[in-house]
Amino acid sequence: MKHPILETRKYLLLYFAVWLFMSVIQGFVFHTNSLVSLANSFADSFIFHFTFAIYALSVWYALVYDAGNKKGIFYIAFNQITIGVIVLTIWFLTYLFLSELLPQHLYKNTFRLANYRLHLTFGLLYYILNLFFYLTFRFYKNWQEKILLEMQLREKNKEAELAVIKSQINPHFLFNSLNSLSYLILTNADKAHEMLIKLSDFLRYSISQPANQLASLQLEIENSKRYLSIETIRFGERLHFQFYVPDECMEMLLPTLLLQPLYENAIKHNLHESTETIEIKTLARKNGEALSISIQNNKPIYRTPAGKSTGIGLQSIQERLFLVYGEKARMFISNQANEYVVHLEIPQISFKKI
Amino acid sequence: MKTIRTFLSDDEENARNLVRSFLQAHPQFEIVGEAADGLSTVKMVNDLKPDVLFLDIQMPRLSGFEVLELLVHKPFVVFATAYDQYAVRAFEASAIDYLLKPFGRERFSTAIQKIMAQFSDKNMELPQQDVTTKLAQNLEEPLHRIALKKGADIHVISIDDVLYIEADGDYVQIHTPEGRFLKEATLLSYEKRLNANQFVRIHRSRIVNVNFIRKVEQMEKETYVVLLKGNIQIRASLSGYRLLKAIMNF
Numbered sequence: 001m002k003h004p005i006l007e008t009r010k011y012l013l014l015y016f017a018v019w020l021f022m023s024v025i026q027g028f029v030f031h032t033n034s035l036v037s038l039a040n041s042f043a044d045s046f047i048f049h050f051t052f053a054i055y056a057l058s059v060w061y062a063l064v065y066d067a068g069n070k071k072g073i074f075y076i077a078f079n080q081i082t083i084g085v086i087v088l089t090i091w092f093l094t095y096l097f098l099s100e101l102l103p104q105h106l107y108k109n110t111f112r113l114a115n116y117r118l119h120l121t122f123g124l125l126y127y128i129l130n131l132f133f134y135l136t137f138r139f140y141k142n143w144q145e146k147i148l149l150e151m152q153l154r155e156k157n158k159e160a161e162l163a164v165i166k167s168q169i170n171p172h173f174l175f176n177s178l179n180s181l182s183y184l185i186l187t188n189a190d191k192a193h194e195m196l197i198k199l200s201d202f203l204r205y206s207i208s209q210p211a212n213q214l215a216s217l218q219l220e221i222e223n224s225k226r227y228l229s230i231e232t233i234r235f236g237e238r239l240h241f242q243f244y245v246p247d248e249c250m251e252m253l254l255p256t257l258l259l260q261p262l263y264e265n266a267i268k269h270n271l272h273e274s275t276e277t278i279e280i281k282t283l284a285r286k287n288g289e290a291l292s293i294s295i296q297n298n299k300p301i302y303r304t305p306a307g308k309s310t311g312i313g314l315q316s317i318q319e320r321l322f323l324v325y326g327e328k329a330r331m332f333i334s335n336q337a338n339e340y341v342v343h344l345e346i347p348q349i350s351f352k353k354i
Numbered sequence: 355m356k357t358i359r360t361f362l363s364d365d366e367e368n369a370r371n372l373v374r375s376f377l378q379a380h381p382q383f384e385i386v387g388e389a390a391d392g393l394s395t396v397k398m399v400n401d402l403k404p405d406v407l408f409l410d411i412q413m414p415r416l417s418g419f420e421v422l423e424l425l426v427h428k429p430f431v432v433f434a435t436a437y438d439q440y441a442v443r444a445f446e447a448s449a450i451d452y453l454l455k456p457f458g459r460e461r462f463s464t465a466i467q468k469i470m471a472q473f474s475d476k477n478m479e480l481p482q483q484d485v486t487t488k489l490a491q492n493l494e495e496p497l498h499r500i501a502l503k504k505g506a507d508i509h510v511i512s513i514d515d516v517l518y519i520e521a522d523g524d525y526v527q528i529h530t531p532e533g534r535f536l537k538e539a540t541l542l543s544y545e546k547r548l549n550a551n552q553f554v555r556i557h558r559s560r561i562v563n564v565n566f567i568r569k570v571e572q573m574e575k576e577t578y579v580v581l582l583k584g585n586i587q588i589r590a591s592l593s594g595y596r597l598l599k600a601i602m603n604f
Contacts, residue, residue, distance in 0.1 A: 171436070171437035172412070172436050172437050172438075174436075174437070175436035175437045175454075175455050175456065176366065176369075176436040176455065178455070178456045179366070179368070179369055179372070179436060179455035179456040180366060180368040180369070181456070182372060182456040182457075182458075183368040183369070183371055183372040183375070184368065186372075186375060187371070187375070233368075234366050234368065235366070236367060271365075271414075272365070272412065272413075272414055273414050273415075274414050274415070275390060275391045275414050275415065
């Protein structure tokens with residue numbers, strides 16, 4: 001944190017102006033209550049106040065750098081008292097030393113001796129006021145910073161949410177489907193209507209899922225079927241898919257949209273990057289207390305080398321499984337010449353269903 | 355009124371059907387063929403030599419851009435893409451028209467007007483469009499593979515298999531273990547799209563794949579030789595040598 005006074009020229013001038021004012025007043029008071037001349041009174045007061053003003057500036061640093069350790073109020077109080085004693089001592093000694101330089105020894109000595117108690121009391125008072133001022137300032141600054149931080153965090157949160165939604169919609173899929181739809185509208189209103197509803201339901205499901213919630217296999221399969229049937233409208237006879245899911249598995253849980261990248265990958269590699277047909281089979285069964293699910297598809301015979309696959313889809317599945325289940329979930333990949341299989345073992349732990 | 359021979363290329367039947375149905379409002383356009391993948395497109399367009407080609411970017415076997423690189427006969431091209439930030443940026447930078455799917459009749463008609471405007475009244479021949487170079491210079495999508503032509507054959511090789519690329523006038527020579535291939539492109543266009551940590555420009559006219567480097571030697575003052583697998587020697591300049599040193603950390 002910046003020093004409230006030292007780092008701003010305007011405040012520094014104001015600070016010394018205030019102390020000048022104080023020293024003038026005190027000078028008058030001493031003069032009227034003693035035999036000391038006005039000049040000497042002012043000189044004494046000036047030295048007294050200005051040396052304090054300078055040393056007092058350093059107290060800020062002692063306060064701020066102590067802020068780190070949260071060792072309890074007694075520790076802090078002890079620290080502050082020690083610092084206070086040290087600063088006051090150094091200051092008073094400086095004052096005594098400098099006031100030696102004043103002329104008119106005699107009067108000065110008498111004056112000083114008689115008033116040192118008063119001086120010390122004033123010194124202590126000034127010190128406490130000074131400390132109080134710094135404390136208030138620091139508190140205010142902390143409060144401001146907190147508000148700013150909160151605002152920034154909220155912004156970041158919004159951005160993150162938006163990014164998640166964006167990532168859950170595959171723009172290629174979306175716009176290509178809309179394009180297909182635009183053709184169907186002109187030629188086959190019924191089919192167009194059907195596709196529109198499927199697309200809308202799919203998108204709604206995709207973007208309404210909070211990140212790592214679980215959903216029933218039934219809901220997930222419904223959504224995957226929607227996706228695949230939309231792709232079937234686009235690719236016609238080239239895409240075939242089957243689901244083999246026994247009733248007892250329908251209520252089992254898994255992370256939302258976990259399987260989506262697997263279907264997207266299968267279609268990407270087989271339909272987008274080759275001209276052959278693809279068959280996607282999804283099989284589920286109960287394996288003890290876990291859900292065992294595998295998605296398999298045939299591989300194209302001719303594949304153009306070095307397509308844009310980056311393995312991100314599979315990686316994201318791994319990460320999500322680990323995030324939710326730790327080591328308990330397993331993923332197996334079998335990549336043979338004719339067939340590609342991804343097999344998942346998903347434990348059924350007690351989570352709240354959405 | 356002379357017909358404008360048109361070819362449709364898109365991997366989705368519905369997309370091709372849509373263009374066909376839009377074209378009915380423009381009887382001058384005659385559809386002479388269609389294809390659902392890049393490779394067939396190249397073959398058929400070279401055979402049929404249409405005046406206009408509707409070209410989708412995302413296609414199996416070869417992308418729309420790769421098709422363009424390999425076409426001998428170059429028609430007037432109308433590009434289409436559903437969503438491709440790199441493509442769209444390259445189109446805009448090259449002032450080339452493109453259609454974003456889904457597009458409506460009006461937008462389609464605007465593209466048709468542009469084609470019609472290209473006709474010269476005298477001989478009703480569409481001038482050749484050399485969009486390839488324009489696009490190649492502005493495409494910034496990372497390159498994973500290169501589509502190459504040798505005679506009548508088309509090879510698609512992974513970028514990892516490229517030994518080095520050498521500039522040769524308006525062309526480049528792409529050197530692979532299978533031999534070398536000529537492509538109409540600039541070295542700069544490759545430099546932009548290749549991973550700078552794997553493909554280093556060691557000379558004004560050479561980019562080398564560091565994975566194939568066996569040795570780097572200094573010959574005379576300011577002349578360096580890079581020795582590749584298979585005993586291939588290529589010269590590097592001083593600045594190229596320094597760049598190589600920095601990237602490979604030797």
